[in-house]
Amino acid sequence: MKLYGGASYTARLAPAAGAGRKGLRSGALGLFSSVVIGLASTAPAYSLAATLGLIVAGVGLQAPIITMLAFIPMLLIAYAYRELNAANADCGTTFTWATRAFGPRTGWMGGWGIIVADILVMANLAEIAGTYGFRLLGYDALAGNRLWTTVVGVGWIIVMTTICYVGIELSAAVQRWLLCVEVAVLVLFAVTALVRVYTSPGPTSIHVSASWFDPFQVASARAVTQGVLAAVFIYWGWDTAVSVNEETADSAHIPGRAAVISTVSLLVTYGLVATSAQAFAGVGPTGIGLGNAANSGDVLSVLGNAVFGGHGTGLLLSRLLVLMVLTSAVSSTQTTILPMARTVFSMAAHKAVPSRFARVHRRFLTPTWSTVGMGLASIGFLVLLTAFSHDVLADSIQSVGLAIAFYYGLTGFACVWFYRGVLTRSARDLLFKGLLPGLGGLMMLFLFCYAAFGVYANPKYGATSVSVPLVGRVGGVTVVGLGALLLGVVLMLVVTRGHAAALRLQRSLLPQRLPPQTAVELASRYVPADSGSGVGGDWFDVIPLSGTRVGLVVGDVLGHGVRAAATMGRVRTGVRVLARLDLAPDEVLARLDDLVEQGSGDQLDARHADAEVRGVTCLYAVYDPVNGRCSLARAGHTLPAVVLPDSGGVASYPELPPGPPLGIGGPPYQSTELQLPPGSLIALFTDGLVQAAHGTDAGLTELARTLAQHRRPLEELCDSAVAALLPGPVDDDAALLLVRTRMLGEHQTAVWELPADPELVGHARTVVAAQLAEWHLDELAFTTELIVSELVTNAIRHADGPIHVRLIRDRTLICEVSDTGHTSPHLRHAATDEEGGRGLFIIAQMAHLWGTRYTPTGKTIWAEQELPPGQAADRRQLP
Incomplete structure (x- = not known):
């Protein structure tokens, strides 16, 4: 594609929406790099510098244990991330998983929560990076100037967005260097502080005590909750390790392990630094004490000079500590762009946001529009709020906790619901897929509600307050946080309405129920795709045909x-129309191909190319319960599975002649005939059922394993197949039709062969009347004799060779006359002066239904009559 000036466009749309199929650079990150990215995203140095003083102010000497307690809900949610990532390593994380568990609207809100949290915190990180940059260079006056700190913050966002745009390897390399130095300086600070406490203590120093690690020493439960609320969010960010899962080696396992390792590493780091800082500085409200409100926004810068000294190497180390706070904020800016861009990228690949955000750079293999777009959104938000009100900016930054608790909690609940069908499979599944994620979700729900309505809603909390109708004055932090989430609800309703409309239309066009059939026992399932990228197109149907036969069809429109x-x-x-013409399966597909090809001329214009239909696959089968034969033909569709009653439960996939999808063009279709004894099980399905596991081959194997229990009720088999192959909703629709064959009993049919002799018309009436008397259907004798007489007379007059008469007693009485002719009779109104031409007209008035079907040896004309009440045949003809 060429742009103005002859430049080539360097981005392409993600090739697919599935996990690992979006075109990102796979295998670029190992375990160490994933852990580094997860740790760097939390900004350890900056998080401690900005939060430790607030925690001490709330809980005093128990700050270390409160910092550690905040680790518990994060670890529980990390387990949820690990288990969900193992099932579906999609860079959309919460968006994708919540969509699979609860549907597209809940999933969209999960993705929105990530976007809100990241954009809000980007403004804070950029401002901090600007402020600390000036402090490091000694320009304290500029550090307090909002204009210049905003300009420098915007510059940092541009630099980090560029690094993320260029490639994930460069991002990981930058983070490895920055984080290693940052952790080394923090550990050096902690060790030096502890050594000084026990060798040359300062006036505020206190020895470490066991009481610091006893949460029951805190004055009240409210203080504990507020302390944990302040501490829990210093762990936020480790999920970036999972957001880059599609670019990680062994994407099903390494990202989940990195998430758990990151949270444990943060526990050790935060516990060590918090304990050493408190031991060195104490918790007093003056001087370097951690309780000094003047230092609560940055305790590490104040402690740096005191711990390392203000001369020589000490001065260098104290400056280095300030630098680490700066680089911590800067590196977190970069690692915040990564999950935000990939969440939007995944949402675009799944058609939850405009598809242009799913573009991938051809050389760098990174998201283009989503990376640049999220960088620009962060800049716009920072500039807008800085220009509008610094107080509103401060409150918006604090409100990020609500968005974090929202999407973390949603992920925990999604894990429980996603795996609900396998929680009783083993103790491990119950613990790691159910109890731990569920408990983590409940904790996050509690923190969300407590923060939103118990702490942040206080008008005295934060820098602003807003008068809300019917409520009164409410803290600005709650208003901004809940307002941002409510804005997502409005956008969600607009964005997902296309998916909802497609799903409603899809469901309305599918069979609402399968009518009972004499020929087969039936059960079916339809599982819609969980996003706009997959919904729409899969269907199944059961079509009653003449002679108690049944048409079975399953298909998939290649589009969305x-x-x-x-x-x-x-x-x-x-x-359905073509099937009722009693055409052979290959002829049905041939005419259907013309229908689809003609419809392709109505495609949308190029601006909507992503919504176009790209062909239709179909499998059509006709089963005859009189002789047990099943004729099948396929148009690019997956082979059916067949389990014979005497096969010991072994499923096979009989080879059928391949045919091109409908509307594509290609060689003609061919039919194949199978002989199926009564009790045979046939599974017709779309590829969405078997592709969702671990590839089509694995899916077919799992389906065969499920069908091995072929004697179970079909409804139970359907449930087992869906549970095994689709543990949660998937990216593509899935349809399953299970059929168990039956055979008509010998007492339900009667067949006679007659030579083409006009004198035998009376004999045909006689034998038919006798058979009806044996079936206790004497009241249908007159009309049936008339029908047989007319049909046999027409066969003798217009065809050569023997004539076959067959009666079938089922839900209706079916009379069939077969001959070797290939001409089809037509119903017409005979003129008053014509002697003939009234036979079919009379039959049409007496029969409930009538028609003609062609066979390889000629044709069959059939007529159905309704049975008298209480005379329907026993339809339970299973062996």
Whole structure:
């Protein structure tokens, strides 16, 4: 694609929406790099510098244990991330997983929570980076100037966005160097502080005590909760290690391990630094004491000079500590862009936001529009709020906790619901997929509610307050935090309405129920895709045919959205119409191919190319319960699975002649015939059922394993198949139709062969009347004799060779006359002066239904009559 000036466009759309199939650079990160990115995203040095004083102010000497207690909900949610990532390593993380568990609207809100949290914190990190940059250079006056700190903050966002744009390897390399130096300086600070406490203590120094690690020493439960609330968010950011899962080696396992390792590493780091800082500085409200409100926003800068000294090497180390706070904020800026951009990228790949955000750089293999777009959004938010009100900016930064608690808690609940079907499989599954994530979700829900309505809602909390109708004055932190989430609800309703409309249309066009059939026992399932990228197009159907036969069809429109659902409705209607003409399966597909090809001329214009239908796959089968034969033909569709009653439960996938998808063009379709004894099990399904596991081959193997229990009720088999192959909703629709064959009993059919002799018409009436008397259907004898007489007479007059008469007693009485002719009779109104031409007209008035079907040896004309009440045949003809 060429742009103005002849430049080439260097981005392409993500090739697919599935996990690991979006075109990002796979295998770029190992375990160490993933852990580094997870740790760097939390900004350890800056988080401690900005939060430790606030924690001490709330809980006093118990600050170290409160810092450690905040680790518990984070570890529980980390386990949820690990388990969900193992099932689906998608860079959309909470968006993708919540969508699979609860549906597209809840999933969209999960993605929105990530976006809100990241944009809000980006403004804070950029401002801190600007402020500390001036402090490091000794320009304290500029450090307090909002204009210049904003300019420098914008510059840092641009630099870090560029690094993220260029490649994940460069991002990881930068983080490895920055984090290693940062952790080394923090450990050096902690060790030096502890050594000085026990060798040359200062006036405020106190020895470490066991009481510091006893949460029951805190004055009140409210103080504990507020302390944990302040401490819990210093752990936030480790989930970046999972957000880059599609660019990580062994993406199903390494990102989850990195998340757990990151949180444990943070526990050790925070516990060590908090304990050593408190031992050295104490918790007093003056001087370097951690309780001094004047230092609460940056305790490390104040402690640096006191711990290391103000001369020589000490001065260098104290400056280095300030530098680490700066680089911590800067590196966190970069690692905040990574998950934000990849969340938007995944949402675009799944059609939850405009698809242009799913573009991938051809050389760097990084998201282009989503990376640049999120960088610009962060700059815009920082500049807007800085210009509007610094107080509102401060409150918006504090409100980030609400968004974090929201999407972390949602992830915990999504894990429980996603794995609900396997929680009783083992003690490990119950613990790591159920109890721990569920407990983490409950903790996050409590923290969200407590913060939003118990702490942040206080008008005296934060820098601003807002008068809310019917409520009164409310703290600005709550207003901004909840307002941002409510804005997401409005956007969600707008963005997801296309998916909702497609799903409603899809469901309305599918069979609402499967009518009972004499020929087969039936059960079905339809599992819609969980996002706009997959919904629409899969269908199944069961079509009653003449002679107690039944048509079985399953198909998949290769597209998505409302257009795919509408195409499915047209194709399904076409199949039903063509099937009722009693055409062979290959002829049905051939005519259906013309129908789809003609419809392709109505495609949308190029601006909506992503919504176009790209063909239709279909499998059509006709089963005859009289002789047990099943004729099948396929158009680019997956092979059916067949389990014979005497196979010991072994499922096979019989080879059928391949045919191109409908509407594509290619060689003609061919039919194949299978002989199926009664009790045979046939599974017709779309590829969405078997591709969702670990590839199509693994899915087919798992389906065969499920069908091995072929004697179970079909409804139970359907549930087992869906539970095994689709533990949660997937990126593509899935349809499953299970069929168990039956055979008509010998007492339900009667067949006679007659030579083409007009004198035998009376004999045909006689034998038919006798059979009806044996079936206790004497009241249908007159009309049946008339029908047989007319059909046999027409066969003798217009065809050569023997004539076959067959009666079938089922839900209706079916009379069939077969001959070797290939001409089809037509119903017409005979003129008053014509002697003939009234036979079919009379039959049409007496029969409930009638028609013609062609066979390889000729044709069959059939007529159905309704049975008298209470005379329907026993339909439970299973062996």
